[in-house]
Amino acid sequence: GAGVSQSPSNKVTEKGKDVELRCDPISGHTALYWYRQSLGQGLEFLIYFQGNSAPDKSGLPSDRFSAERTGGSVSTLTIQRTQQEDSAVYLCASSLEASGRQQFFGPGTRLTVL
Amino acid sequence: AQSVTQPDIHITVSEGASLELRCNYSYGATPYLFWYVQSPGQGLQLLLKYFSGDTLVQGIKGFEAEFKRSQSSFNLRKPSVHWSDAAEYFCAVGAGRAGANNLFFGTGTRLTVIP
Numbered sequence: 001g002a003g004v005s006q007s008p009s010n011k012v013t014e015k016g017k018d019v020e021l022r023c024d025p026i027s028g029h030t031a032l033y034w035y036r037q038s039l040g041q042g043l044e045f046l047i048y049f050q051g052n053s054a055p056d057k058s059g060l061p062s063d064r065f066s067a068e069r070t071g072g073s074v075s076t077l078t079i080q081r082t083q084q085e086d087s088a089v090y091l092c093a094s095s096l097e098a099s100g101r102q103q104f105f106g107p108g109t110r111l112t113v114l
Numbered sequence: 115a116q117s118v119t120q121p122d123i124h125i126t127v128s129e130g131a132s133l134e135l136r137c138n139y140s141y142g143a144t145p146y147l148f149w150y151v152q153s154p155g156q157g158l159q160l161l162l163k164y165f166s167g168d169t170l171v172q173g174i175k176g177f178e179a180e181f182k183r184s185q186s187s188f189n190l191r192k193p194s195v196h197w198s199d200a201a202e203y204f205c206a207v208g209a210g211r212a213g214a215n216n217l218f219f220g221t222g223t224r225l226t227v228i229p
Contacts, residue, residue: 004157033216042118042204043158043219056216091158103217105150105158 002026004106006092012112013082021077021109025094032075033095033103034067038088046090049075050097082113116141118205120220127195128228135190135223137179137205146208147188148217149179153201161203164188175199200227 005024013019025032034046045059049069060066064082069075079086089110093103117140127133139145149161162173169181179190188205202224206217 035217035219040221042120042221043206043217045216045218048216059216093158102160102163104160107157 004092004094004104006090006106006109008109009107010110010112012114014114015084016081018078018080019082019111021079021090021111023075023077023092023094023106025073025075025092026104027073028096029094029104030072030097031095031103032069033093034075034077035091035093036061036088037091037108043091046077079111082111084113087111087113116207116218118207118218118220120203120205120223122223123221124224124226126226126228129197130194133190133192133195133199133225135203135205135225137188137190137220138186139188139205139207140186141207147179147181148206148208149173149177149188149190150204150206150219151175151201152204152222158204161190195225195227197227197229200225 004026007022030051032049035043036046037043047060047067048056064080067077089108091108092106095103119138121136147164150158151161152158161177162171162179164171164181172178177192179188181188202222204222205220208217
């Protein structure tokens, strides 16, 4: 596609439920990143995928968070047993490759946990 | 550890006035530095980036930034602000393990432009 797409654009869920957020990177981009933007906060790095290498999960805040990238393209971020503090905008970005390349961001998914 | 500080949470300028948004970073090696802009309801858009070479970099929409290693700064400037520049601006440093480039962002500066 022309840009990074994310779905859904908005998600409202109840505390304790699991949610899945999807990211479609730009075709041909081998690197994919997930970030979280909480109200009044900057963007927080969550996880990074590069090709077939093991992902860099150093930014995941707890073991309730996980992400997969199937076939080197689409990625899914899963949050289990959601908590109210998980409410944020989750942004996905992709780049041609790692190491200094420009990242292109999707519009984000706004998650609200009631 | 890497970190980015944007000391100004909110700045208000008059249309046509000059603008400088401050950014200080902490990183042990030569950083990759970025400025992104986020308009309401929009995704993040890259304004400019510094990887190496000339320390004064030009970006889109008339923005420029200067990398000053001695001050660990990468301030964003524009000589004449337009009303459409009202947005949230984020400074970021690219870091992470070898070959990676996860970005560390500042908390952002909200720019308000008054007529």
